[in-house]
Every structure is written in structure tokens, then in C-alpha cells.
Amino acid sequence: MKLTICDTAPAEWAGEVLALGVYDEGGAPSAQPWLSGVDAALGGAVTRLLAHDSFGASLDELVTGPGVPGRCERLVLVGLGRPDEVTPHTARRAGAALARTLTTGPNRRVAVALPSWHAGGDEIVEHVVEGLSLAVHCGRWNVLTDRFRADYGSDLPREPESVELLGCAAPERLLRRAAVFTDAVVLARELVAAPANLITPERLAREAAALADADGRFDLEVWDEKQCAEQGLTGFAAAAAGGADPARLIRLSYRPADPVGPPVALIGLGLTHDDRGVLRSGGAVQGAKKYMAGAGAVLGAAAALSALGGPTEVHLLIPAVAKAAGPGAMRVGDLVTTASGATVEVNHEDAHGRLMLADSLHLAARLGAGRTVSVSALGLPVAAALGPKAAGLWSTHEALAADLVAAGRAAGELLWRLPLVDEYDDELWAPFANMRSAGPESGDAATAAAFLRRFAPAGGWAHLEITEPAWSPRIDGYYNAGATGYGSGTLARWLCPR
Template identity: 30%
Template sequence: MEFSTQTTASLHQIKTAALAVGVFADGMLSPAADIIDHASNGALREVLKSEFLAKAGTHLALRRLTGVVAARIILIGLGKQDSYNAATHANAEFVFANYCVQAHLSEGVSTLAAIECPNSTMRSRAQAAAVAAGRATYYYDATFGKREHNAAPKLKKIILSVARNQAGQAQQGLSSGGAIAAGMNLARELGNLPGNICTPTYLGQAAKKLAKEFKSLKAEVLERKQIEALKMGSFLSVARGSYEAPAFIILRHSPASAKTAGKTRKAPIVLVGKGITFDAGGISIKPAGNMDEMKYDMCGAASVLGALRAVAEIGLDREIIGLIPSCENLPSGRANKPGDVVTSMSGQTIEILNTDAEGRLVLCDALTYAERFKPAAVIDIATLTGACIVALGHVNSGLFSKDDALAESLLRAGRDTNDTAWRLPLEDAYQEQLHSNFADIANIGGPPAGSVTAACFLSRFTKSYPWAHLDIAGTAWRSGKEKGATGRPVPLLVQYLLDQA
């Protein structure tokens, strides 16, 4: 995907297949729309009187307007002007990019980022435009035998029309947004692949492929014997139920500046992603309905790979380390049984009361492994609990942390990228629910506050560093007719990392 800026004030003379201009529901035209209206002898205002209500998320294509060179003027509804915000803008950019895809266009020009709105900058709006275009052009065809001819999106170029003094900011935003979009689409592709293709071994190969593509990345994939040597008994107990080999993936982004002699290095930030490539629940087997969606149980891992891809493309001046414990969770004669006790890498013993609470069993050993990097912060990302979907639905990811500064930084990054999270409690009083008569800790705390007690479990392995947990069970993929991975929370993670760098 190619992104660029254009600074001409003569919008009616721009030669393009589609030119997007914003209009508000109260009949107000954006400055760009006003220019086109005057050039076309009031054609836009005439349409607004009767044909187009300009509700947010809507559009109307006007072809071959008199006095306008563009083949199409795409009116983008922005809703009421007094409630226009960054989220509305981001959605408007997606509406335009999606129109270009559906109309089989190869390029388009958007004036939407030039419209000021609260709590945003030209850079952030340009970034949102690039992310929107990336979302609109994602196309899955990896496992189809045949697809319709010309089904793949043709959209290859988006141009932002901005003021000359804002072109530099816009280009910076397009650059970071393009990288975020590419990271999101990598995460979506990995998530959408079926479990018989996207195995732990496949995830390891994906990490190595990224390391070949970007010089700042280095990948290492630990196999079973190496994992055993690390005494990751909790992680390996989950892997034992499957014939697929487990993998512990380490992907490091080390910018050139980090290698400069005499330069004071900042402590790295570590991202830990749950990589259960298929989750049948183990002996505590899941119901058959919608079990196919458990291929998405590795979306935490996918988001880590996507985020590392983005920071490598951006050239982030901060060391970032991704850790991915990956395996399958299946029922078999070798699988964990309810009542089993296993020993984690930290030495803490765990009574497994439910084998379908396996994500925390693989993550806890990765969180212990993270200690060796003396990190500035560790963030784990996991499709961890159905309880989080009950609490927050499919709008916000769940955020848990005892570190207020870290939590606020992540929340702000989510707001800035429209990839929002909501902070849930992590109080010591909930820890009592994890009491076991036979081990240091039980792996579940019963039905009440299920997402909270899952986070409480993980917190016992994070005493050595600032830590936050993102439960993305409700946001990592969509069900139903639009079934597919979303690429969240790659935008949140990358924005957080950009802010820290």
C-alpha cells in the first residue's frame, strides 16, 4: 500500500478516481466540501437538502460533477458537528477506503484528515487514515482452492490532501499508520489460518521470516528439550496433550542505537502473547458449538508478532522483546487431568482444577522467563476468559495492572488509536478464590469475577517488574457472518511503544 500527501488548494482540479470530502449532519460542509460545492455550482448543498442525511458512517458517490475533474466525489457523512471526534474521523476514513475497495478502484484522495477535531493532531489523523486503508484492503485467500477473478482489492494508493504546513506531520502519521496496518494484517492472517496450518511450529517460522525481513529483529525458537531444561513444567503440562510440538518463541527488536558503544540503554519492554493455536479445552472439553473459533486462541501471540513487525518497520528507538509460549490444548491419554498438580518455572505449584483454564498455565512460565531481561515493563496479551466478554462485550479489551502509570499509558494509547481498553480491578481480596488445599495456587477461582481471578493468577508471577495484562477475548475476532480476526490490540500496543520511545 502506498501513502502520500498532496498540498494543492485547487481540489476541484485534482485528477483522481475518487475524492472524499466530509459533510456534517446539520448541513455544514467541511472546507474541502465547500470548495467542491462552489466549483460545481452548489451541487453538494442541493444533494444535502433531500438525498443525503450525512449520518456518521454513511457515504454517497456523485459522478462527473460539472466543474470538477475527479471522476467521483464521495460525500462522507460525519454526523453532528458538535460531536465530531477522532473516532468518527477514523471510521470516516475506513468508509472511504472501503468504498474504493468495493468500487474496484486503484487509488483515491481523502481530504478528511484536514478537518480539525478534538484530542487529535494531523499526525494522529493521518495515522488513522493509513490504518483504515490497511483494514479495508485486508483480504484472506490462503485456504481457498479457487476465488473469483479480480476478487482481491485493487486499492494500492491513498493520498491525503492537507495544508502545505502540515504535510510533514501527515507523512509521519502515514508512515507509522502504514506500519501499524501491516502489523494488524499479519496478526489477522495468522489468526484466520486454521489450526492444522498455523501450528506452534508455523508461528515459530513466522517469527523467523520476520527476522529475515527486518534487520533489527532476531528470532529464536526453543523446542521441547530446551523448554524442559528451563523447567517450564506448567507450560509443558498443557503441551503434553497434543502430538504437535510446543514452541517457545523469542523475537527481539534491537535498534542500531541500542548497540552504540557508551550509550545508556533503556531497559527493554517485553510483550508476552498467549499462543494456543487450538484450544479444545483439554479433558474439560468445550461444547462443540463454535469450537472452530478456538483457532483464535493464539491471537495474543499474533498481536505480539504484528506489533514487533510494526516497530521494526517504524525503526523504533527502543529495545522490544516478544515472548510467545505456543502449543495446542487437546484431550488425550497424555493430557492434564482435573486435580493434577504441576510445578511452574518459578517453583510455585499449581493445582489444575479445570484444564480449559490453560492460557494462564502457559503464560505464567513465560512471565517468569521475562525476569531475565530486567524489563522496564511487561505486558501480556491473551484471549484469556469468556468472563471478560460478559463484562465488556466486544468494544473494550480488559486491562489489569497494579501500576497506575503503566495502566494509564496503555489506556491513553488505546484512546489515541481507537483500540480501547477498560481497566478492571486487581485487588488482593480476589486472591483468596485461588486457594488450594493441595498446591500453592489453583488455576481457577470459580465463576465469580472470572477475568479478575485469572489476572490475579498471573500477577503471582510478576513480582519483579511493572506488569499489565490485556484480556482480548472479546476484541481479537468477530463471530457470525463477518467472522474473522480483527488485528486488535496491535494499534494500542504500537502506540504505547511509540509513546515510550
């Protein structure tokens, strides 16, 4: 799908589908000067369309009908909501609503026109384009080459050959950023949605190698279980024992010519399969997949960093394990020594992810990280408080937390700050070890964050828990049904500021 910016007026454009974005200004849409002007130029096509539908231009509202012979085959009106309430998220939803109309009929050439491409103090072209592109991706496999579906079928949006943004004066770099951030989300989606027999720890390492080879600015190291043990990552080795596939610790390092400030570390937990996750989800397929969403988000962010670059040295760490109860697997009651030297009494069947993150945080400290962000889909029970569309955020650093929340807002990914207080440390007390792996079930999310804080580097640290928003049970705006790619947009924008 080719996206272009052009100054052609809607009344002069010719093609298959002409989409007009309409703001909700309180009155009849047909009375808006911009829309009435287009209507007059199109011989009353807008008026005829509105006569058969009670279109009010609210967000996600859409009406479509016949266009003008010789000019456009279909005319689409897309609601943008109130102009003073437009956000990156609502602009993406408007783009996605348009994409959902492209499932039938000819749509080789599509044009989109808005009364203004500027809202909320920012150009919204980047966000409209992202919503359109992400919705068109729904159900497709654009990155992974494996055969997942014999045919796409008529139920998927048809990707137009071209989309022209009429009357848009935004610089081309915004289209470039939109394409990069879309690609980051798509990569994360496809990795998480793919079956565990294909996306193994070794396959994740190969995907990281492909990024490194394509870019040339990344250094790549991949350690197997033996090498991890030699590096002192004993907590990771304990979690990897008995896995369904050989474990890998992946490190991608990005080093600009003149780095600004101390290095940054991103850690994405990669449980490519979780046997107990299947049980927790009642046997649903997402229980075998979404627990590697942290790894997918970090690799998506790496792809964005590869394309856009950034001012800071970045180390991207992915501890990857296919969790299973094979021979030698960690058991409840075991005592595990972590890379930091601290000992952990395993008192819960799901300690694996925490131990993998603990050693990765220690490794980030060894690499000199000044700010560290870890991302996981551990299945922690934050959904009861936040629902399915927000991720939990814990942080030891106010400015880092604020930066991530702002990046999330720009990405349409809601992050909600949760408490990280000393009182939770008492819940991890163990008589014969430095700590237990888990506290009481009622406060599992809070005590998990307290556990990880013990291993965090001395600089700023934040943790994102994305289990619920990483998977959607249905198509929702610009989200797929299934893996959403959640987290990759936040991390990409944090690493690649304008």
C-alpha cells in the same frame, strides 16, 4: 495502494472518485463555506447530490452519486461527525466508510479532501488512512502466502491504485506510521484467522524468524518441549503435553544501540488450537482460532517495532501450544510444578493457558524486564461486563496501566481497568499445593488475574484479556468479519511512541 499527500485543490483534481469529508456543524452541509466553494467550482455537483439524499454529515453517514464529466466519475460525501468530537477511532471509521464505497465502479484513482486535516489537537491523516487501508484489506490475504480463497469475488472492496490526500500539509512520516500500524494489524488478523492446521506453533516460529531475518535487529530463540524442560519451564511443558502439534516457546529480542531504561517484555499467549474452545463457542469456527490472538497481537507489534524502532530493549515471548487431549495430556487433579517452583493443583480443564503464561512471566523476570505486558484470549468471562468491543486490563502499576489505555485510545482499542485485589487470592487456596489453577466460575476472570500476578516480575505488570474484541461476527467499521487484529495497535503504539 499508493498513498500520497498533495496540495491540489478538490476543484482542480481529475480522476475516478473524489471523496469530500464533511463535518456535522448543525446546519445544512451545503451551507458550509468550504463545501459551497467546492460545489461552485464543480458546477453544482454537490448541490445536485444533496438534493436526492438527506445527508447530515453524521459519523459513518455517506452519500455517493455522479461526478463531473471529465473531472471525476463519482462524487462521495463522507460524514465526519461533529468537529469537536473527532477521535482517532471516528477518523478511522470515516476512512473505512469511504473504502466500503469502492466495491463497484472504477476507482483506479481516488482523492480525499477534508475541510481540515487537523482535529482534536492532532493530525487525523494517520487515522483516516488506517481506516481506509484496513477496510480495503477486508477478506484479503496480504501477508500469508497460503491459498485460502480461489478468488476474491465482487463482494470485497476494490483496492485503488492510488489515493491522493488533497490539501493535506501533514508530514510524510504520518503516512509511514499509518502504513506500519496497518501492517501490524493485518499480520495479527491473518495469523489468527488462518486455520489451525496451517498456523501451528512451528509455523508461528517461522513467522517470527521471518521478522528477525528481515530486520536484522532482532535475536531469535525457539525452544521445543525438551529445551523448555531443560530451561526449567515445567509449567509450560505440562500444558504442552498431549498437544496436537509440537509446542514451541518463541523469544524475539530487540536491542537498540543505546537502550533507555530497563528491558520491556511482551508476552502473547498462542493457543493455536483449543479443543475445549470449540465446545465453549458452540462448535463455531472461531473457537478453534481466536485463542491465539495474544500471539498474533505480539507478532504484529514486533513487526511495527521492526519498522519504526524504539528506545527500549524489548523481549517478545510467545508460548505456543496446540491444545488437545492426546496421550500424556494434563488432567484435572494433576499437580504441576511451575518454573518459579510454585506448585499448582489443576482444578479446571482450561488451566493450560494460565500455566503457559505463568512460566513466561517467570522467564520475563529472569530476563530483567522492568515492565511486562501479557496478552491472552483465554475466553475469560469479561464480555458480560464489557461487551464485545472492550478488552479487560489488570495491572499492578498505575503509570503502566495509564500508558496502555492511552495507546489503546490512539489505536481505537478500548481497554477497561478491572480489579486486581488481594482478597481474590483466598479463592486460589489449595490444601496440597501453593495454589489452585482457578477460583469459582463466577469470578473466573478476577481469580485468573490474581493467579498470574503471583508470577509477575517485580516491576510493573499489566495483562490484557482480548477474547471478545479479537473476533467480530460481522464487518464493523475498519474491523474485518472474523479476526480483528485487536491488541496489535495498542502494543505497537506503546512500543513505538512518536
